[in-house]
Amino acid sequence: MRISTQARPDTDPSGEFVRRTLEAQILQSLQELMSVEICDPDTQADRALPEDIELEVENLIAGNSSTLRVMWKRKLGQHRLWSNTRSLEVDCGPVFQGAGFQKLAFDSVEALRSQARKIWARPDPQCAADFLCLQAAERVFRMTPGSMLEADRLLARAYEIAPRGLYAAWRGFLRMMQVVEMHPVDFQQTADEATDFARHAMEDEAQNSYVCALAASVLLILEDSPHCSAQIAQDAVAINPANPLAWDALSTAAIYNGQPDKAHSYATRAQRIGGAGVTKPWLDMACCLTSVVTHNYPLAKEYARSSHILCPDFRPPLRYLLALAAHEGDQREGERFYDKLRVQEPNFCFERLVKDRDYPMAAFRKSGLSLDPRFF
Structure with missing residues (x-):
């Protein structure tokens, strides 16, 4: 998948910083969750493909609020896929540190991932693997023994197509949940597999906040390592503060750390x-x-x-x-x-x-x- 950006610069330097920060957080999450190529908008213009996507982020400052607009469009034809405009209060610190700002980044990424499945009827192998991972994550959070097994099969297929630490991290995370949820599995074997997957994922994609967050949860619960887990979760939040699973892992570690x-x-x-x-x-x-x-x-x-x-x-x-x-x-x-x-x-x-x-x-x-x- 190829993504380019269309700049709508803000004349106010602080407003432009906010706009660029949101744009960067969106692209960061996309690169963590999908195999995307970030293209220069000028060099891509003459060779755009029908499935190429353009991201447009605009910021308008009005009083004590920052109005942010995000839009996804097809590169060719400029067909709008999704857009959202939100007004965020900035009274209590920089707007880019607020949960509302991070939610807009997260929602923007989830919107494109949803649209991508409709756009690519015949995705390349890497995109196909990414879509399998997306389907697996949806099944993980259904929380049933059957959905966990189905998710694991999807992730195994994804890994065969294009090995990624992200897929291994999800396989470790779902095994941790199987143990905690007392699903009909061999607890010791499943726990050992979970920690192996988590460690392998960290070796492969240590700078991916989703890998860090999932691995932190596994190591906390199955290895009883609250301080190690907290450090990994803090890294995940620092890498990508728009990742809710990173904050969740940090929260769980904080419970165990008193x-x-x-x-x-x-x-x-x-x-x-x-x-x-x-x-x-x-x-x-x-x-x-x-x-x-x-x-x-x-x-x-x-x-x-x-x-x-x-x-x-x-x-x-x-x-x-x-x-x-x-x-x-x-x-x-x-x-x-x-x-x-x-x-x-x-x-x-x-x-x-x-x-x-x-x-x-x-x-x-x-x-x-x-x-x-x-x-x-």
């Missing part, structure tokens, strides 16, 4: 940036966890309910909704989530949730919340 307020700040930023796409159930659940460790239980319940509604087969929301119902002494509500969780985990018992330190309820344990194991 920094609940920072964890919640990072989680809410991740949710604001990427909380409108396929990752929303995952990011909502991350905000539930950080709300638990900051003792905001009503907010934790709201986030857990949202995650559960969007992804009924995702087990962590059920676990925390059950724990929160027990904390409130709501027997009826607790029984409802207990029964749902038993469908997912036939051997589940409430005493295990409360007492078993190997059961995946780390945020609950770190919050210091005390529950009566005889509640059920």
